[in-house]
Amino acid sequence: MRVAAVQMTARADAGESRSVAATFVREAAADAARLVVLPELFTALGPGTELRDGAEPLEGPTTAWAGALAAELGVWLLAGSFVERDDADDGSRFYNTSCLVNPAGELVAAYRKIHLFDVDVAGAGMHESGVFSAGDELVTADVDGTLLGLTTCYDLRFPEVFRIQALRGATVVALPSAFVAATGPAHWELLIRARAVENQVFMVAPNQCGTTPDGTARYGHSVVVDPWGDVLAAGGDDAGIIVADLDPAVLDRVRASLPSLRNRRPAAYRWPT
Numbered sequence: 263m264r265v266a267a268v269q270m271t272a273r274a275d276a277g278e279s280r281s282v283a284a285t286f287v288r289e290a291a292a293d294a295a296r297l298v299v300l301p302e303l304f305t306a307l308g309p310g311t312e313l314r315d316g317a318e319p320l321e322g323p324t325t326a327w328a329g330a331l332a333a334e335l336g337v338w339l340l341a342g343s344f345v346e347r348d349d350a351d352d353g354s355r356f357y358n359t360s361c362l363v364n365p366a367g368e369l370v371a372a373y374r375k376i377h378l379f380d381v382d383v384a385g386a387g388m389h390e391s392g393v394f395s396a397g398d399e400l401v402t403a404d405v406d407g408t409l410l411g412l413t414t415c416y417d418l419r420f421p422e423v424f425r426i427q428a429l430r431g432a433t434v435v436a437l438p439s440a441f442v443a444a445t446g447p448a449h450w451e452l453l454i455r456a457r458a459v460e461n462q463v464f465m466v467a468p469n470q471c472g473t474t475p476d477g478t479a480r481y482g483h484s485v486v487v488d489p490w491g492d493v494l495a496a497g498g499d500d501a502g503i504i505v506a507d508l509d510p511a512v513l514d515r516v517r518a519s520l521p522s523l524r525n526r527r528p529a530a531y532r533w534p535t
Contacts, residue, residue, distance in 0.1 A: 265507075272301075275306070284327075295505055298340070299436045300339070302342050306475070313393050317356050324344045329368065359373065371403035374396075375394070427463075428523060433510070433513055434464040436466045447481070464487065467484060469484045488508070
């Protein structure tokens with residue numbers, strides 16, 4: 263499967279952001295990508311009040327846009343994430359939600375970010391729980407016979423998510439992100455490669471770059487990594503796409519020669535109380 267990760271800087275206006283994203287998705291489709299993944303909060307990434315003001319229902323403008331674009335181009339499109347307003351709950355709850363649409367333009371899966379970025383690291387102090395509610399369900403979806411795990415940005419620091427998805431059968435995990443420049447050089451590629459190696463999966467991780475409308479510097483350096491931890495494609499500081507071919511033979515070889523998933527001993531594991 264050929265995959266593409268889109269690296270971009272969200273605009274303040276969602277319509278403008280979708281237009282920029284569409285240009286990159288078309289470029290990826292022209293390069294024969296079958297699955298295209300957009301970064302986290304690609305439609306807009308501003309202050310909390312602006313995020314809520316621009317929220318939309320799950321099957322709203324962004325999902326409709328993604329469906330129409332995917333159907334036009336004949337690709338699977340993971341619309342990294344946008345701010346979802348949960349109208350089933352009187353519109354009082356908001357989620358950081360990714361939506362996966364198939365080449366027919368149908369919404370086939372949605373993932374609400376579970377781990378909210380509440381940190382006070384120098385240069386990256388923010389508290390997402392002031393805007394969003396946390397999701398509570400891990401999500402996988404079948405993409406042309408490949409089980410894809412859906413995660414978002416800060417989830418990267420919680421290895422349980424990736425292990426459970428691998429045990430459910432995921433062989434590719436998408437990680438739409440808006441990873442900050444303050445922690446990116448030390449942690450971004452290191453953690454992505456670790457999740458790929460320990461779970462023997464491909465990782466597809468598009469990231470935002472530049473300075474987003476909330477004033478935060480984003481790290482960029484989108485990356486695709488194979489189950490051995492080798493980097494198949496990597497971006498730099500600027501907007502653009504990266505493309506890589508995911509070879510299932512590589513995954514089969516890694517899992518056969520180093521069968522760490524089979525060598526697990528769950529009966530011996532005890533969660534601390």
